[in-house]
Amino acid sequence: MMQKMYDWVDERLNITPMWRDLADHEVPEHVNPAHHFSAFVYCFGGLTFFITVIQILSGMFLSMYYVPDIINAYESVKYLQTEVAFGVIVRGMHHWGASLVIVMMFLHTLRVFFTGAYKKPRELNWVVGMLIFFVMLGLGFTGYLLPWDNTAYFATKVGLQIADTVPWVGPYLKTLLTGGEIVGAQTLTRFFAIHVFFLPGALLGLLGAHFVMIRAQGISGPL
Amino acid sequence: MSGKKEISRRTFLNYALMGTGGFLAAGMITPMIRFAIDPLLKHSAGGDKVAVGNADEFGPEPKRIDFKVHTKDGWYESETTMAAWVRKTEEGEILALSPVCKHLGCTVDWNTNPDGTKDQYFCPCHLGRYAINGENILGTPPLKPLDEYEVEVKEGKVYLGKVIPNPRQGVAG
Numbered sequence: 001m002m003q004k005m006y007d008w009v010d011e012r013l014n015i016t017p018m019w020r021d022l023a024d025h026e027v028p029e030h031v032n033p034a035h036h037f038s039a040f041v042y043c044f045g046g047l048t049f050f051i052t053v054i055q056i057l058s059g060m061f062l063s064m065y066y067v068p069d070i071i072n073a074y075e076s077v078k079y080l081q082t083e084v085a086f087g088v089i090v091r092g093m094h095h096w097g098a099s100l101v102i103v104m105m106f107l108h109t110l111r112v113f114f115t116g117a118y119k120k121p122r123e124l125n126w127v128v129g130m131l132i133f134f135v136m137l138g139l140g141f142t143g144y145l146l147p148w149d150n151t152a153y154f155a156t157k158v159g160l161q162i163a164d165t166v167p168w169v170g171p172y173l174k175t176l177l178t179g180g181e182i183v184g185a186q187t188l189t190r191f192f193a194i195h196v197f198f199l200p201g202a203l204l205g206l207l208g209a210h211f212v213m214i215r216a217q218g219i220s221g222p223l
Numbered sequence: 224m225s226g227k228k229e230i231s232r233r234t235f236l237n238y239a240l241m242g243t244g245g246f247l248a249a250g251m252i253t254p255m256i257r258f259a260i261d262p263l264l265k266h267s268a269g270g271d272k273v274a275v276g277n278a279d280e281f282g283p284e285p286k287r288i289d290f291k292v293h294t295k296d297g298w299y300e301s302e303t304t305m306a307a308w309v310r311k312t313e314e315g316e317i318l319a320l321s322p323v324c325k326h327l328g329c330t331v332d333w334n335t336n337p338d339g340t341k342d343q344y345f346c347p348c349h350l351g352r353y354a355i356n357g358e359n360i361l362g363t364p365p366l367k368p369l370d371e372y373e374v375e376v377k378e379g380k381v382y383l384g385k386v387i388p389n390p391r392q393g394v395a396g
Contacts, residue, residue: 054251061255065297072298079298084261086254093254 025215030222041115042219044108049207051101055139056200058094066146068192070185073148098140105136117220125213132206135199142195148188156191157183272375272382275307279379281317285310285333285344285355288319290383307372307383308333308344312356319372320357321386324348326364343396344369352396357389360396368393 010016029035031042065080065087067073080087109129112118118126145156160183164174179186275290285308294303307319322330322344329348336345336352343360344353352360357369368391373384 057251057255061258064259075298080258084258085264086258086261089254090258093251 028219028222031219041107041111044104044111048101048104048108051097051104052203052207054093055097055101058090058097059196059200061090062094063196068146068189070148070188073146073188077147077149094143098143101136102140105133109133115220115223119220122213122217122220125210125217128206128210128213132203132210135203135206139195139199139203142191142199145188145191146195153183156187272373272384274380274382275309275319276381277379278311278317278376278381281309281311281381283310283313285320287322287333305383306330309381310355317374317376317381318356319374319381319383320344320389321370321372323370324351324365325359325367325369326351331369340396354394354396356391358391359393361393362395366393 031039033039033043062080065076065084067076077091081091112126112129141156141159144159145152160174160178163177164170166173175181177187177190179190271293273290273292275288280286288307288309290305290307291302292305294301306322308322309317309319312318322332324331324346326346326349329346331344331346331351331353333344334342335347336343336350340352342355344355344357346352346365349364351365352363353365353369354360357371359365359368368389370386371389373387375382375384
Protein backbone atom coordinates (compact mmCIF):
# COMPACT_ATOMS: atom_id res chain seq x y z
CA MET A 1 0.00 0.00 0.00
CA MET A 2 2.66 2.50 1.13
CA GLN A 3 4.98 1.09 -1.53
CA LYS A 4 2.27 1.57 -4.18
CA MET A 5 1.67 5.17 -3.12
CA TYR A 6 5.40 5.84 -3.13
CA ASP A 7 5.77 4.28 -6.58
CA TRP A 8 2.88 6.36 -7.91
CA VAL A 9 4.51 9.62 -6.76
CA ASP A 10 8.00 8.46 -7.74
CA GLU A 11 6.88 7.58 -11.25
CA ARG A 12 5.63 11.14 -11.76
CA LEU A 13 8.10 13.23 -9.75
CA ASN A 14 11.19 11.04 -9.63
CA ILE A 15 11.71 11.62 -5.91
CA THR A 16 14.13 8.75 -5.28
CA PRO A 17 17.28 10.69 -6.30
CA MET A 18 16.20 13.54 -3.97
CA TRP A 19 16.15 11.56 -0.74
CA ARG A 20 19.02 9.31 -1.87
CA ASP A 21 21.08 12.44 -2.16
CA LEU A 22 20.10 13.43 1.39
CA ALA A 23 20.27 10.07 3.11
CA ASP A 24 22.73 7.90 1.22
CA HIS A 25 26.16 8.98 2.25
CA GLU A 26 28.89 7.01 3.87
CA VAL A 27 29.67 7.59 7.51
CA PRO A 28 33.48 7.55 7.71
CA GLU A 29 34.94 5.07 10.16
CA HIS A 30 36.50 7.71 12.38
CA VAL A 31 33.11 9.31 13.15
CA ASN A 32 31.27 6.02 13.74
CA PRO A 33 30.94 5.15 17.46
CA ALA A 34 30.55 1.48 16.47
CA HIS A 35 34.21 1.49 15.39
CA HIS A 36 35.73 3.80 17.98
CA PHE A 37 33.59 4.53 20.99
CA SER A 38 35.27 7.92 21.42
CA ALA A 39 33.64 8.94 18.14
CA PHE A 40 30.48 9.73 20.14
CA VAL A 41 31.81 13.28 20.27
CA TYR A 42 30.70 13.54 16.63
CA CYS A 43 27.06 13.12 17.76
CA PHE A 44 26.73 16.51 19.44
CA GLY A 45 25.83 18.41 16.24
CA GLY A 46 23.03 15.97 15.49
CA LEU A 47 21.87 16.10 19.11
CA THR A 48 21.77 19.88 18.94
CA PHE A 49 19.55 19.63 15.87
CA PHE A 50 17.35 16.98 17.53
CA ILE A 51 16.74 19.23 20.53
CA THR A 52 16.14 22.19 18.22
CA VAL A 53 13.35 20.19 16.56
CA ILE A 54 11.87 19.49 20.02
CA GLN A 55 12.10 23.20 20.82
CA ILE A 56 10.29 24.19 17.63
CA LEU A 57 7.53 21.59 18.14
CA SER A 58 6.97 22.25 21.85
CA GLY A 59 7.07 26.00 21.18
CA MET A 60 4.38 25.67 18.51
CA PHE A 61 2.17 23.78 20.92
CA LEU A 62 2.80 26.20 23.80
CA SER A 63 1.68 29.12 21.64
CA MET A 64 -1.79 27.52 21.54
CA TYR A 65 -2.28 28.67 25.13
CA TYR A 66 0.23 31.47 25.68
CA VAL A 67 -0.71 35.16 25.37
CA PRO A 68 2.06 37.78 25.00
CA ASP A 69 0.40 40.44 27.11
CA ILE A 70 1.34 41.81 30.54
CA ILE A 71 -2.11 41.11 32.02
CA ASN A 72 -2.53 37.60 30.66
CA ALA A 73 0.97 36.20 30.06
CA TYR A 74 1.58 34.94 33.59
CA GLU A 75 -2.02 33.76 33.98
CA SER A 76 -1.97 31.87 30.68
CA VAL A 77 1.32 30.16 31.55
CA LYS A 78 -0.07 29.26 34.98
CA TYR A 79 -3.22 27.92 33.34
CA LEU A 80 -1.42 25.75 30.77
CA GLN A 81 0.96 24.53 33.44
CA THR A 82 -1.60 23.66 36.11
CA GLU A 83 -4.86 22.93 34.29
CA VAL A 84 -4.06 21.63 30.81
CA ALA A 85 -3.17 17.94 30.54
CA PHE A 86 0.59 17.41 30.04
CA GLY A 87 1.12 21.17 30.24
CA VAL A 88 3.90 20.61 32.76
CA ILE A 89 5.58 18.20 30.37
CA VAL A 90 5.30 20.32 27.23
CA ARG A 91 6.50 23.45 29.01
CA GLY A 92 9.15 21.37 30.74
CA MET A 93 10.42 20.14 27.38
CA HIS A 94 10.72 23.73 26.17
CA HIS A 95 12.26 24.95 29.45
CA TRP A 96 14.89 22.22 29.89
CA GLY A 97 15.47 21.86 26.15
CA ALA A 98 16.43 25.54 26.01
CA SER A 99 19.31 24.92 28.40
CA LEU A 100 20.22 21.57 26.88
CA VAL A 101 20.45 22.99 23.36
CA ILE A 102 23.06 25.48 24.57
CA VAL A 103 25.02 22.68 26.29
CA MET A 104 24.93 20.44 23.20
CA MET A 105 25.86 23.32 20.94
CA PHE A 106 28.80 24.15 23.19
CA LEU A 107 30.02 20.53 23.17
CA HIS A 108 29.64 20.45 19.37
CA THR A 109 31.71 23.64 19.14
CA LEU A 110 34.40 22.13 21.38
CA ARG A 111 34.53 19.00 19.21
CA VAL A 112 34.88 21.08 16.04
CA PHE A 113 37.55 23.19 17.71
CA PHE A 114 39.67 20.36 19.09
CA THR A 115 39.48 18.23 15.94
CA GLY A 116 40.46 21.28 13.91
CA ALA A 117 37.42 20.79 11.70
CA TYR A 118 36.99 24.56 11.26
CA LYS A 119 40.20 24.82 9.17
CA LYS A 120 40.33 25.47 5.45
CA PRO A 121 38.12 24.82 3.48
CA ARG A 122 35.48 24.84 6.25
CA GLU A 123 36.04 28.36 7.70
CA LEU A 124 32.73 29.63 6.36
CA ASN A 125 30.84 26.85 8.09
CA TRP A 126 32.51 27.83 11.36
CA VAL A 127 31.32 31.41 10.82
CA VAL A 128 27.76 30.25 10.13
CA GLY A 129 28.00 28.06 13.25
CA MET A 130 28.98 31.10 15.31
CA LEU A 131 25.98 32.99 13.91
CA ILE A 132 23.76 30.06 14.93
CA PHE A 133 25.33 30.26 18.40
CA PHE A 134 24.34 33.91 18.76
CA VAL A 135 20.84 33.31 17.38
CA MET A 136 20.42 30.54 19.98
CA LEU A 137 21.56 32.88 22.75
CA GLY A 138 19.06 35.46 21.45
CA LEU A 139 16.30 32.85 21.54
CA GLY A 140 17.23 32.02 25.11
CA PHE A 141 17.29 35.67 26.15
CA THR A 142 13.96 36.64 24.52
CA GLY A 143 12.20 33.45 25.64
CA TYR A 144 13.21 34.01 29.25
CA LEU A 145 10.99 37.11 29.51
CA LEU A 146 7.81 35.51 28.16
CA PRO A 147 6.39 33.90 31.36
CA TRP A 148 6.38 37.44 32.81
CA ASP A 149 7.19 36.41 36.36
CA ASN A 150 9.70 38.09 38.68
CA THR A 151 12.66 36.04 37.47
CA ALA A 152 11.82 36.89 33.88
CA TYR A 153 11.30 40.58 34.57
CA PHE A 154 14.51 41.20 36.50
CA ALA A 155 16.66 38.96 34.31
CA THR A 156 15.53 41.01 31.33
CA LYS A 157 16.30 44.26 33.17
CA VAL A 158 19.84 42.99 33.73
CA GLY A 159 20.12 41.88 30.10
CA LEU A 160 18.98 45.27 28.86
CA GLN A 161 21.50 47.02 31.09
CA ILE A 162 24.20 44.83 29.57
CA ALA A 163 23.00 45.93 26.12
CA ASP A 164 23.21 49.52 27.43
CA THR A 165 26.96 49.16 27.98
CA VAL A 166 27.78 48.52 24.32
CA PRO A 167 30.08 51.38 23.20
CA TRP A 168 28.30 54.23 21.36
CA VAL A 169 25.17 52.33 20.25
CA GLY A 170 24.31 50.91 23.71
CA PRO A 171 21.53 53.34 24.74
CA TYR A 172 19.91 53.07 21.30
CA LEU A 173 20.10 49.29 21.39
CA LYS A 174 18.50 49.28 24.83
CA THR A 175 15.59 51.50 23.76
CA LEU A 176 15.11 49.44 20.61
CA LEU A 177 14.94 46.19 22.60
CA THR A 178 12.76 47.65 25.35
CA GLY A 179 10.38 49.22 22.84
CA GLY A 180 10.14 52.33 25.04
CA GLU A 181 11.25 53.69 28.37
CA ILE A 182 10.21 50.90 30.72
CA VAL A 183 10.26 47.12 30.62
CA GLY A 184 6.55 46.55 30.08
CA ALA A 185 3.80 45.80 27.60
CA GLN A 186 5.82 46.81 24.55
CA THR A 187 8.91 44.91 25.67
CA LEU A 188 6.88 41.74 26.06
CA THR A 189 5.25 41.85 22.60
CA ARG A 190 8.60 42.77 21.04
CA PHE A 191 10.41 39.89 22.72
CA PHE A 192 7.58 37.54 21.73
CA ALA A 193 7.80 38.56 18.07
CA ILE A 194 11.58 38.19 18.09
CA HIS A 195 11.35 34.85 19.90
CA VAL A 196 8.74 33.18 17.68
CA PHE A 197 9.17 34.81 14.26
CA PHE A 198 12.43 36.65 13.62
CA LEU A 199 15.01 34.44 15.34
CA PRO A 200 13.48 31.07 14.36
CA GLY A 201 13.34 32.28 10.75
CA ALA A 202 17.01 33.28 10.91
CA LEU A 203 17.85 30.01 12.66
CA LEU A 204 16.23 27.84 9.97
CA GLY A 205 18.05 29.73 7.22
CA LEU A 206 21.41 29.40 8.99
CA LEU A 207 20.84 25.71 9.79
CA GLY A 208 20.04 25.10 6.12
CA ALA A 209 23.31 26.76 5.11
CA HIS A 210 25.21 24.82 7.81
CA PHE A 211 23.89 21.47 6.54
CA VAL A 212 24.28 22.24 2.84
CA MET A 213 27.92 23.17 3.47
CA ILE A 214 28.74 20.06 5.49
CA ARG A 215 27.20 17.88 2.78
CA ALA A 216 29.04 19.71 0.04
CA GLN A 217 32.43 19.60 1.81
CA GLY A 218 32.08 16.35 3.76
CA ILE A 219 33.11 15.63 7.33
CA SER A 220 36.73 16.52 8.06
CA GLY A 221 39.27 13.73 8.18
CA PRO A 222 40.57 11.84 11.23
CA LEU A 223 43.08 13.38 13.63
CA MET B 224 2.60 -19.79 6.29
CA SER B 225 4.54 -22.81 7.56
CA GLY B 226 8.22 -22.44 6.66
CA LYS B 227 10.40 -20.03 8.61
CA LYS B 228 10.99 -16.95 6.53
CA GLU B 229 14.45 -15.55 6.81
CA ILE B 230 14.74 -11.80 7.01
CA SER B 231 17.83 -10.14 5.70
CA ARG B 232 20.17 -8.19 7.93
CA ARG B 233 19.15 -5.05 6.04
CA THR B 234 15.44 -5.62 6.69
CA PHE B 235 16.08 -6.36 10.35
CA LEU B 236 18.11 -3.18 10.76
CA ASN B 237 15.46 -1.20 8.91
CA TYR B 238 12.76 -2.44 11.28
CA ALA B 239 14.94 -1.93 14.35
CA LEU B 240 15.81 1.62 13.35
CA MET B 241 12.23 2.49 12.38
CA GLY B 242 10.97 1.03 15.66
CA THR B 243 13.48 2.94 17.77
CA GLY B 244 12.94 6.14 15.81
CA GLY B 245 9.17 5.75 15.98
CA PHE B 246 9.36 5.18 19.73
CA LEU B 247 11.46 8.31 20.21
CA ALA B 248 9.19 10.39 18.00
CA ALA B 249 6.08 9.09 19.76
CA GLY B 250 7.52 9.87 23.18
CA MET B 251 8.15 13.39 21.97
CA ILE B 252 4.91 14.07 20.18
CA THR B 253 2.37 12.27 22.42
CA PRO B 254 2.45 14.80 25.30
CA MET B 255 2.15 17.63 22.80
CA ILE B 256 -0.87 16.10 21.06
CA ARG B 257 -2.57 15.40 24.39
CA PHE B 258 -1.80 19.00 25.40
CA ALA B 259 -3.36 20.36 22.21
CA ILE B 260 -6.54 18.25 22.31
CA ASP B 261 -7.19 18.97 26.00
CA PRO B 262 -10.29 21.13 25.26
CA LEU B 263 -11.90 18.07 23.62
CA LEU B 264 -11.40 15.92 26.69
CA LYS B 265 -12.17 18.47 29.41
CA HIS B 266 -15.45 17.95 31.21
CA SER B 267 -17.65 21.02 30.93
CA ALA B 268 -17.96 22.61 34.33
CA GLY B 269 -21.77 22.42 34.28
CA GLY B 270 -22.07 25.59 36.29
CA ASP B 271 -24.24 26.52 39.21
CA LYS B 272 -27.86 27.50 38.84
CA VAL B 273 -28.59 31.17 39.21
CA ALA B 274 -31.59 32.58 41.07
CA VAL B 275 -33.60 34.92 38.84
CA GLY B 276 -36.69 35.69 40.92
CA ASN B 277 -39.72 34.36 42.78
CA ALA B 278 -41.95 31.80 41.07
CA ASP B 279 -45.08 33.89 41.67
CA GLU B 280 -43.63 36.78 39.65
CA PHE B 281 -44.25 34.85 36.44
CA GLY B 282 -47.63 34.54 34.79
CA PRO B 283 -48.76 33.21 31.42
CA GLU B 284 -47.24 36.23 29.66
CA PRO B 285 -43.48 35.82 28.94
CA LYS B 286 -41.32 38.17 30.95
CA ARG B 287 -37.77 39.02 30.03
CA ILE B 288 -35.19 38.43 32.76
CA ASP B 289 -31.52 39.45 32.59
CA PHE B 290 -29.16 37.63 34.88
CA LYS B 291 -25.41 37.27 35.36
CA VAL B 292 -23.52 34.02 35.06
CA HIS B 293 -19.99 33.46 36.28
CA THR B 294 -17.99 32.27 33.25
CA LYS B 295 -14.57 30.66 33.35
CA ASP B 296 -12.80 30.92 29.99
CA GLY B 297 -9.35 29.38 30.44
CA TRP B 298 -7.47 31.76 32.72
CA TYR B 299 -10.07 34.51 32.22
CA GLU B 300 -13.03 34.64 34.58
CA SER B 301 -15.87 37.07 34.10
CA GLU B 302 -19.55 37.73 34.63
CA THR B 303 -21.58 37.21 31.47
CA THR B 304 -25.03 38.71 31.16
CA MET B 305 -27.64 36.24 29.94
CA ALA B 306 -31.28 36.77 29.10
CA ALA B 307 -34.32 34.53 29.36
CA TRP B 308 -38.00 34.81 28.53
CA VAL B 309 -39.79 33.24 31.48
CA ARG B 310 -43.46 32.25 31.77
CA LYS B 311 -45.70 29.86 33.63
CA THR B 312 -47.10 27.27 31.20
CA GLU B 313 -50.63 25.97 31.17
CA GLU B 314 -49.42 22.99 33.22
CA GLY B 315 -48.18 25.39 35.85
CA GLU B 316 -44.49 24.81 35.17
CA ILE B 317 -41.93 27.55 34.77
CA LEU B 318 -40.52 27.69 31.22
CA ALA B 319 -37.43 29.80 30.54
CA LEU B 320 -36.54 30.28 26.87
CA SER B 321 -33.22 31.46 25.49
CA PRO B 322 -33.68 34.51 23.25
CA VAL B 323 -31.10 33.28 20.74
CA CYS B 324 -32.78 32.62 17.39
CA LYS B 325 -32.20 29.08 16.10
CA HIS B 326 -31.81 30.36 12.55
CA LEU B 327 -28.61 32.39 12.74
CA GLY B 328 -28.30 33.48 16.34
CA CYS B 329 -29.93 36.93 16.45
CA THR B 330 -31.92 37.93 19.53
CA VAL B 331 -35.66 37.39 19.44
CA ASP B 332 -38.19 39.65 21.12
CA TRP B 333 -41.77 39.12 22.29
CA ASN B 334 -44.58 40.53 20.16
CA THR B 335 -42.56 42.99 18.17
CA ASN B 336 -43.53 41.80 14.68
CA PRO B 337 -44.56 44.91 12.69
CA ASP B 338 -46.96 42.68 10.73
CA GLY B 339 -48.90 42.32 13.97
CA THR B 340 -48.80 38.56 14.60
CA LYS B 341 -50.04 38.04 18.15
CA ASP B 342 -48.40 36.14 20.99
CA GLN B 343 -45.26 35.19 19.13
CA TYR B 344 -41.53 35.67 19.44
CA PHE B 345 -40.13 37.57 16.52
CA CYS B 346 -36.61 37.73 15.13
CA PRO B 347 -35.94 40.96 13.20
CA CYS B 348 -33.07 39.55 11.13
CA HIS B 349 -34.99 37.19 8.81
CA LEU B 350 -38.52 37.43 10.18
CA GLY B 351 -38.29 34.15 12.10
CA ARG B 352 -41.21 33.51 14.45
CA TYR B 353 -41.86 31.23 17.41
CA ALA B 354 -45.01 30.39 19.36
CA ILE B 355 -45.33 31.11 23.07
CA ASN B 356 -43.49 27.98 24.27
CA GLY B 357 -40.69 28.49 21.76
CA GLU B 358 -42.07 26.26 19.01
CA ASN B 359 -40.80 27.50 15.67
CA ILE B 360 -43.53 28.57 13.26
CA LEU B 361 -43.26 26.35 10.20
CA GLY B 362 -42.53 28.30 7.05
CA THR B 363 -40.31 30.84 8.81
CA PRO B 364 -36.50 30.50 8.71
CA PRO B 365 -35.79 28.74 12.06
CA LEU B 366 -35.94 24.93 11.87
CA LYS B 367 -35.84 24.25 15.60
CA PRO B 368 -37.67 25.62 18.64
CA LEU B 369 -35.97 28.15 20.93
CA ASP B 370 -33.63 26.49 23.46
CA GLU B 371 -34.71 26.50 27.07
CA TYR B 372 -32.84 26.82 30.35
CA GLU B 373 -32.80 24.07 32.93
CA VAL B 374 -35.26 25.32 35.54
CA GLU B 375 -35.36 24.47 39.20
CA VAL B 376 -37.94 25.91 41.61
CA LYS B 377 -36.76 25.75 45.21
CA GLU B 378 -38.58 27.37 48.13
CA GLY B 379 -40.53 29.59 45.76
CA LYS B 380 -37.45 30.83 43.93
CA VAL B 381 -36.67 30.16 40.28
CA TYR B 382 -33.14 29.01 39.44
CA LEU B 383 -31.86 28.79 35.85
CA GLY B 384 -29.11 26.42 34.79
CA LYS B 385 -27.53 25.61 31.47
CA VAL B 386 -29.18 25.86 28.06
CA ILE B 387 -30.73 22.63 26.79
CA PRO B 388 -32.67 21.81 23.60
CA ASN B 389 -36.40 22.40 23.63
CA PRO B 390 -38.26 19.12 22.98
CA ARG B 391 -41.32 20.81 21.44
CA GLN B 392 -42.16 20.45 17.73
CA GLY B 393 -42.63 23.24 15.25
CA VAL B 394 -46.20 24.42 14.73
CA ALA B 395 -48.09 25.96 11.85
CA GLY B 396 -48.95 29.51 12.42
